[in-house]
Amino acid sequence: MLRAFASNLKQTATDLLSFLRNPSDTPVPGIQVTGKLQVLLGVLVLDVLLTFGFMGLIHLVELLGWHKYDAHAVAEMMRSFPLWGALLLGIIIVPFAEELVFRAGLRFRRGYFTFLLFVLLLAAGIFAFNMMPLLWALGAAFVLGLLMIVYLMNAYAIGEFLERAWPGYMQPYFIV
Template sequence: MKETFYNLITYFKNPVLEKDNNKDFNYRFQLFLKIFAVCILTGIIITPIFALLEELDWINMDSHEVEKMFKGMAKWKVLLIGTVVVPVIEELIFRAPITAFKKPKSFKYAFYFFAILFGFVHITNFEKNLSIFLLSPILVLPQILIGFYLGYIRVRLGLQWSMLLHGCYNGFFIALSFL
């Protein structure tokens, strides 16, 4: 796990368009599980920042747009949309294109651009006001970091793996919200 985390950090410093040649399913699934664990830990570590911002009355998480959208919807529909529909669409938009950038420098910029764009698109989940705008880099930090993780797994293992990781990540936090 520690090695996987260090590999991710090294990759993020200098992303390269290089597939992992090891096609063994068990190897790929183990790597997937390790990256999934890193994603979940990232989300859990960052969550107290939101609690602090809410405690300071700088944001109101009760008016989160996703909660409004899913309010009154059956749990199975929320799970279907959040773990299948949204991840597939977002991965096609934000991760599929990055491998089209073949030159190392353009790939690196595309990798960063799509991860950051993915994060900032999620600012639409918050009500629009000056506080949200000013705090936006903090508010979308989890999505930016997840965008990096999804980009890594997309390049190394393939688009279907990033879709699966995205769906599992969303599913984990949706399931927590049901508790």
């Protein structure tokens, strides 16, 4: 049984490397639910093994005194977050944003693009209110709001253009 699991794990790693070399967003034909669950389990096991390997390397770097990660900006940010905020950020927001950004590179979907634009404009607005004087931030928020309104008024035409142009012009830049 262990030999079969190791063989499945090796096949999953090979398939994952093949996907990373040439990513595509097409489903594998004829795979059943049990096959999908085996692939998911294999990827999770690979993830855990790689995580422990990298954690060991990071710990070794700290033990050798080459770098101290306690003063890292992300560690400081996570210490300042309440537990519910860190969980919300780490479990829901970051994985969702990652899927949105990287899947949009493989295929264009209007909803992905609109949501990504909304999130980017929202982040720019938050940045403006944190980094600029109030009057400038209000002006920036007004301009960003106008940009979103102009986009939404022309979303269909922009979406039509991007659906035609994306495969030929943009998608090759997202393929590794």
